Amino acid sequence: MIQLLGVPFDANSSFLRGPAYAPQRIRWMETEGSANSFSEDGHEFIPGKNYRDVGDLSFESTDPQAAFQLIKSQAKSLIQGGDKLIALGGDHSVSYPLIDAHAEKYSGLNILHFDAHADLYENFDQNLYSHASPFARLMETGRINSLTQVGIRTLNLHQREQAKRYGVHVIQMKDLTDSFLQTLQAPLYLSLDLDVLDPAYAPGVSHHEPGGMSTRQLIDLIQKIPFEIIGADLVEYNPKRDLNDVTAMVAYKLLKELMAKMMRD
Structure with a gap:
C-alpha cells in the first residue's frame, strides 16, 4: 500500500511563501480537474485499495527542528510496516526529515533529485x-550512498564545491540525456521539485528558472527508471503563483506517474 501524506510547511522558504497550500490544491485536481485516476501505464489509483491518503500533518510551530521531528516521526511510522510513502510538500526543506526517515530504514539509500537548484548550501541566509x-x-x-541531481541550471561556486565535497553526481540541464538512468542504484528515493520544469509548463513555483524540462521530458525520465522507487516527495508547488491550476494539474499528473513507479506489479 502506498501512503499519501501532505506536509504543508513552507517556513524555510527563502523567497515566497505559498507551498504550504499545495497538498490540498493538488488533491483537488482528482475531482476538480480534467483528469482521470489512471497513470499512463494503466494503473488505476483507488483509495483504500492501492493507496491511502492519511491527510496533512498539522504544525503547531514554524520552528524547523520541531517541525522536522514531527515529519520524520510520522514518516517512520508510515513506512515501518513495509508500506511506501509519497509526500506532498511544502517547501524543499521537508525532504530532509522525510529522506532521513527512509535512510534509517533502507541501508545504503540512494537519492534521485529533480530540480533547477542543487539545494546544497551549507548555510543559506543563516538558516541551516x-x-x-x-x-x-x-x-x-553519512547515511546516503549516492545523490544524483538532474535538471540543475543554477550552480554557483559554493554549490559546485559542495557537490565535489559530497561526491554528488550533477547532471546540469544543458547536458541532459537519459544516460544517467543506467547509473542509478537501489534502493532509490525520488525527490521532485516542480521548478525542474520550465516555467512555461509550471508557472506555479516560487522560483522561476527558465530553460528547464518539458512535462513530457520529465514523465519519460520517471517512466524509464529501471526499478521501483521506495519513497518519494513532490515539493515547491506554490498555488499563489499558479495560473488556472495549470501547475496543480501537472503536479497531479506527476503524482500518478510516481505512484505507478512505486507500485508492485
Whole structure:
C-alpha cells in the first residue's frame, strides 16, 4: 500500500511563501480537474485499495527542528510496516526529515533529485534548515550512498564545491540525456521539485528558472527508471503563483506517474 501524506510547511522558504497550500490544491485536481485516476501505464489509483491518503500533518510551530521531528516521526511510522510513502510538500526543506526517515530504514539509500537548484548550501541566509540546504544536511549524515541531481541550471561556486565535497553526481540541464538512468542504484528515493520544469509548463513555483524540462521530458525520465522507487516527495508547488491550476494539474499528473513507479506489479 502506498501512503499519501501532505506536509504543508513552507517556513524555510527563502523567497515566497505559498507551498504550504499545495497538498490540498493538488488533491483537488482528482475531482476538480480534467483528469482521470489512471497513470499512463494503466494503473488505476483507488483509495483504500492501492493507496491511502492519511491527510496533512498539522504544525503547531514554524520552528524547523520541531517541525522536522514531527515529519520524520510520522514518516517512520508510515513506512515501518513495509508500506511506501509519497509526500506532498511544502517547501524543499521537508525532504530532509522525510529522506532521513527512509535512510534509517533502507541501508545504503540512494537519492534521485529533480530540480533547477542543487539545494546544497551549507548555510543559506543563516538558516541551516533552509529549503536551499536539505541535501547538504542529508549528505553530512553519512547515511546516503549516492545523490544524483538532474535538471540543475543554477550552480554557483559554493554549490559546485559542495557537490565535489559530497561526491554528488550533477547532471546540469544543458547536458541532459537519459544516460544517467543506467547509473542509478537501489534502493532509490525520488525527490521532485516542480521548478525542474520550465516555467512555461509550471508557472506555479516560487522560483522561476527558465530553460528547464518539458512535462513530457520529465514523465519519460520517471517512466524509464529501471526499478521501483521506495519513497518519494513532490515539493515547491506554490498555488499563489499558479495560473488556472495549470501547475496543480501537472503536479497531479506527476503524482500518478510516481505512484505507478512505486507500485508492485
